[in-house]
Amino acid sequence: MSVFRKNIVPLIVITAVVAAVLTYFYRPEYFDFIIQPSARSIYERSLEKTPGQLDQWKKLTTLAKQDSVNINESFSENIITSTRSPFSAGYMVDIAQGESLLATVKTDTINSSWILEAYSLNGDLLQTAVATDSLMTILIRERESSTIRLVVQSFLELTDTTLLKIYKQPILEFPLAGKGNDAIQSFWGVARDGGRRSHEGNDIFADRGHPVVAAADGRISSVRDRGLGGKQIWLRDELTASSHYYAHLDSQLVTSGQRVSRGDTIGLVGNTGNARTTPPHLHFGLYRTGGAVDPKPYIWKIPIPADSEILPIDSRVIGSGSGANLRNQPDANGGLLRSIQNDRLTILGNAKDWYHLRTADSLAGFAHKSVIKLIE
Template sequence: MKRWPFYLLLIFLIPACKQIRPLLHITVRGKYESGFSKKDSLFMEWKASHERAMAAPLQIELPYIASIQIKHADASALVYIAAVKRGEQLIAEVKKPADSSRFILELFNGDPAANETLLTELPEKSSSTHWIAGDDDSVRISLQPVLNDSGIYHVKIYKQPAYQFPVAGKSNNAIQSFWGANRDGGARSHEGIDIFAARGTPVMAVADGRIGFAGEKGLGGKQVWLRENLSGFNVYYAHLDSFIVNSGDAVKRSDTLGFVGNTGNAAGGAPHLHFGIYGNGGAVDPLAFVKELPVPADQVFTIDPQAKQIRSGPLRKGPGTKYPIIIQLNKNEPLKLQARSGNWLHVTVRDSSAGFVPK
């Protein structure tokens, strides 16, 4: 058998390796940082600012609306931490000045001690991004302008349910039985929520997906199971009067799957939809997935770029008196204003200590 020289084998193998090597996703931050050298002191301080803020995020509750002041060569990072529930969708929107090139907005895992797992980021040339919580958790929200930028940015961060409400024309007040309620005299607990509506009210797909089962069996009577495409949960619709889909059908969000009824062990009771969600670990509370939340109105907070901020009193971890005190400020201590949210200012003091003070 003819033996090929080793160097000839390498000639054939190297192109093949290049073809099978997976393409790595380059983040917006990574793309921006690739244009700088570690010898650039201003860039290294920009990078260090983000690392400091990530290690000690300030606390906020959602919705959070703020105006952020940016000055030339002043690109400090602002990092907040906020709680989310499984099934909630976090939405972040940014309104940039007309002449702005880019703004780096990222969502990271909530534990500052853990690795910086990027959940999502604001794409270039986009004004919003979103992320759905797969569990009760917290998330770090990082906001940082690029170097040598200036102007005022307006940020709105809020939550919405991951799913559409499942019963047409109804909302939160139609939910009258919740997760964990006693059933069969305490022999079992309720693994879902009950949404009451008139018989024949359309029941809709809460997300795009595929029908796993549509039929009649057991306590649920006439029922539909939807495998949704957002997070891979199995969504359970029970006690239907009738259904109009078949097992294996692909459906879109808002498609009608069937109609409210009282079949199965709900026979003789008021028509309602039993709505449940099941993951790999079993049933999960579906309320946060569908509970409708108001979308906060846009707000613009005035900031005077020329105003010198001096203050005494407490520097707090969040925008309110309920948040813990970080340090006590000395009388007439100079502050660097970074953002305003309502009557609270996000400031930096003593070069690197960030927190909130009242306006």
């Protein structure tokens, strides 16, 4: 009996392995809960039985990864895609140290049929969108400056009206409760003491006693009352691997070693230290390995872009007039890609008064509506 068991156990194991391999080969979706493939991989798997469509899809992906349009301001684009003209485009976005990047795709359908991805310039996939009902979102927080390529692509058999938004936000909370950009009245690098030193922070003005809040979750590393900063608080923030410096306070409401949450009141605005002759304000500084860095990108509030009105769209479009130029941004000051006078074009979408276009030789860019002629 023991000999039988010794022989049967390896046979069972081998049979199970073979069964698993065959199942994965014929029904790989059964293993998705283990492998957790990307939305792109799952969709490409669904196209394997139609090689022509799979080839079309991969060519559209390649186009998007080669696009060089630049989005440096808050951006909103209307996209109308159809089975005749699937959408595929790429967007280059520069992120400063201290900024976070948000990209959202809002669709008319609950079951999203879109791909939204972020890549490094080396082509490494950094993140795929998180889908919630009809909204897909990417959020990237960067500790260092970088350039991100966003790829947006619709499924082939899709007719949809879609709103794409790309914008940046500061990583940190604004350090004065209820205040914003206008309260910053002295910036990084301004000369101090007759030019003997430069300003290593932002001065944010408010009435004496105005609440100063923690710009991030963290631990209070020091509470001091001395030197140029007068009454000051230091907060260690792991999110940005930095130390926050709150100076010239009238009152300190925390103790060294205390854990605080983003938005907690930690002190009150004053003018202690070398600010005795100035109106009350907070000096907010940020220190990382190597010294102080400009805190402005970390706290500067950027407006979320409003929805763009939809421009007329037609399948037959040409560039019209000597001023018909394709640019790398939806702006008259955007970099000139080339003239598109009399060129046949495909409309990808529109950002306010600018059409997002692709030429017959696959170059993508923006042109103002005044130089685009729709042919019925």
